[in-house]
Amino acid sequence: MLSKKTKYGIKAIVYLAKQEDRTPVQIATISKEEEISLKFLESILLTLRKNGLLGSKKGKGGGYYLLKEPEDINMANVMRVLEGPIAMVPCVSLNFYERCDDCPDESTCAVHSLMEQVRDNTLEIFKNTTLADLANQ
Amino acid sequence: MLSKKTKYGIKAIVYLAKQEDRTPVQIATISKEEEISLKFLESILLTLRKNGLLGSKKGKGGGYYLLKEPEDINMANVMRVLEGPIAMVPCVSLNFYERCDDCPDESTCAVHSLMEQVRDNTLEIFKNTTLADLANQ
């Protein structure tokens, strides 16, 4: 299940992608427009910035803005920053790999092979979807 | 992220699918072979049975067994029983649909359309994978 953090994060970054120029948008504005708790959104935007997806400006006229053009940001990136691993089990994760304690052999594990397929397909979708795609709807 | 319940449940049902005949296998046997806590496994097998995937027999010589042939049980079914919705958000779930409080219009929601694609692809994989596929590895 997708966390609210991820859901709100996507909505927020897509909101920024919809802006015509890259002038900063205030947290309060996004909070109102997308009906997201201001404080929660604040922490979400902070992690998006710390992970290189957003830029920010302080003081009057400040806010958040995209660092790249919407068509240059794919959802695999966004998902990894917000939700963490795309795979459903750590043992098939490309970026967050962890071994299973209980699994004697990954190559013969039924769960492993099935979840590998799911990961490949999901990743393909996320990689091929950019913020521009989502903003134009 | 896949819950342990689901992971263990898949391992257990695949273990049963690997049996040559459909004579009951005891919980304790599966627990040992697959390194799953006995009591936890007990509750998992119970839900699999209550949802029509397994049969059981009490008393000596009792245990759990598949009700259908492995090639007639697809993973979409298994996943829904163990993990619940296959979709990452309730608003794109086919079997567990729920509206989002905050979303004014599903048809223009970026999260919605993206997660719909993911659901379709994941579902396709689960539907097309049977226990027989997983048992033969």
Added chain:
DNA sequence: ACTAACCCTATCTATTTACTAGGATAATAT
């Protein structure tokens, strides 16, 4: 200086997850 806006850490509460306890029930063997 004042004010607007983000920065950052810590804390809190509710829910979910992962498991455990312990007896009830049913089938089989003797």
Added chain:
DNA sequence: ATATTATCCTAGTAAATAGATAGGGTTAGT
């Protein structure tokens, strides 16, 4: 009948995670 074997079933509990919230700190404009 009775003892044994094994599932049935409800309830409880500890740890982790999710979903916020609080409250001051810092920086950039005017």
